[in-house]
Amino acid sequence: MGEIPEKQVGEAGSHKQHISSTAGLPDQVGNVARRTMEELAEDIVASQGKSKFSLGPLEKVYVFWLAGMSCDGCTVSVSGATEPALEDLLTGSIPGIPLVVLHHYVLQLEAGDHYMRTLELAEQGKLDGPYVITYEGSIPDENLTLGGEPFAGEGSFPLFAPSEERRRISTAEWIKRLAPGAAATIAIGTCATWGGIPAAYGNVTGSMSVMDWLGKDYRSALGLPVINIPGCAPVGDNFTDAVQAILLFLQGLGPLPEFDELGRPAWQFGDTVHRKCGRAGYYEEGTFATEYGDKECLVEVGCWGPVVQCNITEKGAISHMGGCMNAGGPCIGCTMPGFPDKFAPFYKAPPGSTISSNASRLMGAIVRPLRRISQRERNREIRWHDTVPSGWAMEQGDTSITHKILEFFYERMQFLGSNRPGRDLHEEKYPTGYRSLPKQLYGENYQVLPEEREKKAKHR
Ligand code: SF4
Numbered sequence: 001m002g003e004i005p006e007k008q009v010g011e012a013g014s015h016k017q018h019i020s021s022t023a024g025l026p027d028q029v030g031n032v033a034r035r036t037m038e039e040l041a042e043d044i045v046a047s048q049g050k051s052k053f054s055l056g057p058l059e060k061v062y063v064f065w066l067a068g069m070s071c072d073g074c075t076v077s078v079s080g081a082t083e084p085a086l087e088d089l090l091t092g093s094i095p096g097i098p099l100v101v102l103h104h105y106v107l108q109l110e111a112g113d114h115y116m117r118t119l120e121l122a123e124q125g126k127l128d129g130p131y132v133i134t135y136e137g138s139i140p141d142e143n144l145t146l147g148g149e150p151f152a153g154e155g156s157f158p159l160f161a162p163s164e165e166r167r168r169i170s171t172a173e174w175i176k177r178l179a180p181g182a183a184a185t186i187a188i189g190t191c192a193t194w195g196g197i198p199a200a201y202g203n204v205t206g207s208m209s210v211m212d213w214l215g216k217d218y219r220s221a222l223g224l225p226v227i228n229i230p231g232c233a234p235v236g237d238n239f240t241d242a243v244q245a246i247l248l249f250l251q252g253l254g255p256l257p258e259f260d261e262l263g264r265p266a267w268q269f270g271d272t273v274h275r276k277c278g279r280a281g282y283y284e285e286g287t288f289a290t291e292y293g294d295k296e297c298l299v300e301v302g303c304w305g306p307v308v309q310c311n312i313t314e315k316g317a318i319s320h321m322g323g324c325m326n327a328g329g330p331c332i333g334c335t336m337p338g339f340p341d342k343f344a345p346f347y348k349a350p351p352g353s354t355i356s357s358n359a360s361r362l363m364g365a366i367v368r369p370l371r372r373i374s375q376r377e378r379n380r381e382i383r384w385h386d387t388v389p390s391g392w393a394m395e396q397g398d399t400s401i402t403h404k405i406l407e408f409f410y411e412r413m414q415f416l417g418s419n420r421p422g423r424d425l426h427e428e429k430y431p432t433g434y435r436s437l438p439k440q441l442y443g444e445n446y447q448v449l450p451e452e453r454e455k456k457a458k459h460r
């Protein structure tokens, strides 16, 4: 690996390099700001009147975002996160959270060797803060490439050397270089967490996940195995929320985040998507969509939600909006190991759903009519005894005898062992014997519609 001339690195602070101004460095194509990402972040924090970034031991954390066989969907998702927003992390806006200095190939101010320089310093242990790796996309087998060009690469070494002396560096190599010294390694998206689409049957690039690439013995500098935030694309909030939780813990300001047996944040992936799906009530009542666009449960048009660990119905795709079943799409298991092959063919009812959906259908045949009766009763004011004074479709005629009998028994059951609302009980009556004005005027018929009251009076 080439050494960067000292004058290009800038002033060194003690034994750690401070990534100082890039002004005067060669080859800053496109960096009209003439700043590094760290300088930008520090400017933002200074503009907020802070002299120290955070309340805990960490002042700043570098995040290196690397990409392998990816579609950039994870980047798109995370840049749309809202709880917290990426901008909140990058500007130190969250109390207690250290400044996050992001190095991302799309969002970076620096370009070319200036961009790569911070990664090189990280590998050499010369940064002035800990770093985290985030890997998007799966990791290809670079032995399969032709002509020495990596499937997925980032930069070439030695930095600032003539092109004929350089070698392209694959991101697979980068992660091997950086992972041992990283405070944490986060795989984002299903390609990085499990292998995803590039690693599906056929797999011409020999792709695999970050876990597969680093092996089961991998531990970060803080002793953590790979943290996995799956999804194709993932919910952006899941990434920013996990980073926030980890940083709060490291600052001594939050509880130890819990991860499941596959390294997923347990609070995000502990439940099936079905449990919080807006259509789960239809499933329970045994009513199912037969066509896309129907409002009912989508299991019979291919939804795997009952067995898939995902929180998109809770979080939405962005800012609690959209996301699979919310938008009418069945779950195809994109957060799960084995996706896509284990969930193929898409849009066909999962074999395991037959038993449970038919059981729901059977139960629903009993429960739905009973609920309709109960719902009908709850849809009436307590004053609507014989008629409903609605100009709309609700019936306005006399109440049927069946209705009255059902209501009689329903009310007995409802108030069994408890008191009815109102002051009708002896011990609750006004001690002075005072009766409210409506009762004084209308007697026990005070909770009766005026027109019914008149009818009752005529009949008397
Ligand atoms: S649409 Fe899917 S996740 Fe939602 S209730 Fe039906 S089976 Fe469950």
Ligand code: SF4
Binding pocket: 231, 232, 273, 308, 309, 310, 311, 312, 323, 324, 325, 330, 331, 332, 333, 334, 335, 336
């Ligand atoms: S609901 Fe299913 S398809 Fe949609 S994001 Fe979650 S796991 Fe993926």
